[in-house]
Amino acid sequence: MLTIRPYTTSDREGLVDIWLEASRVGHPFLSEQDLREQKVLVRDVYLPKAENWVAVEAGEPLGFIGLLDCFVGGLFVRPSAHGQGVGRVLIEHAASLKGRLEVEVYALNRGALAFYQRLGFTETGRREKDDQGRPLELVRLARPERA
Template identity: 60%
Template sequence: MKRAHGVKIRAYSDMTDRNRLTEIWLDASRVGHPFLSESDLLDQQAKVRDIYLPQAENWVAELDGKSVAFIGLIDSFIGGLFVAPAAHGHGLGKALVLHAAGIKGALEVEVYAANKAAVGFYQRGGFVEVLRHSQDDEGRPLEVIRMRRAG
């Protein structure tokens, strides 16, 4: 793994971050969720921008002054963790999870079973499977795994 210098984690600012984070979300989702249609992704992107970002406690990772990743928390649940594809491999996702754990203690997340990279990422970070659903939140027949990391 390449370690990046100049990584900073800061609180989200709705005025300056919303558009950039929805771009990161879409780019990362195209890579991690190729089983979703472009239409589904664009519909979900609007929800991320208009509903999820405003409701969550968001933390942004900057690399050399540019926003490249974020984590959205709803209490101790990771509602989303997304890293711009060009910034993969720099430890940003791990840094964001560790930051969240430092604030919240135990964490939970739900991840698509078909997103093997994400499942592996969370397993390497100490998350264990606690439950599976046969459908996602939209009712699609896509298996979702709930995982938990002790505090």
């Protein structure tokens, strides 16, 4: 049975591994060098800074969501668990805590865009470059608080 629990520092390396596996699948347009650089940021900056929730089944972390207030800073699911509802459960957990949710995803990550749209997110804006200044368009999406 899938459960959601708060992040602990002992989760760090396992979640960074999930992030890397999922990023290789969802962000094939990023180079291995880009991923190595981002991995350090995820481990040393983003995980400690965010409110993180971990999806666990049979004691094994399958995915996690990092929240910065109502902004989804990251949602990553182990590729072997894609399509099993892990991401949906994490989003619904975040919505139960925060209400309205916002997220940014790479425009080239069509799977992520479709996932968020299926969950009721709608586009609110775009920007031409990512946080590292690469010419990779980001799409901003939001989902209103549900009554």
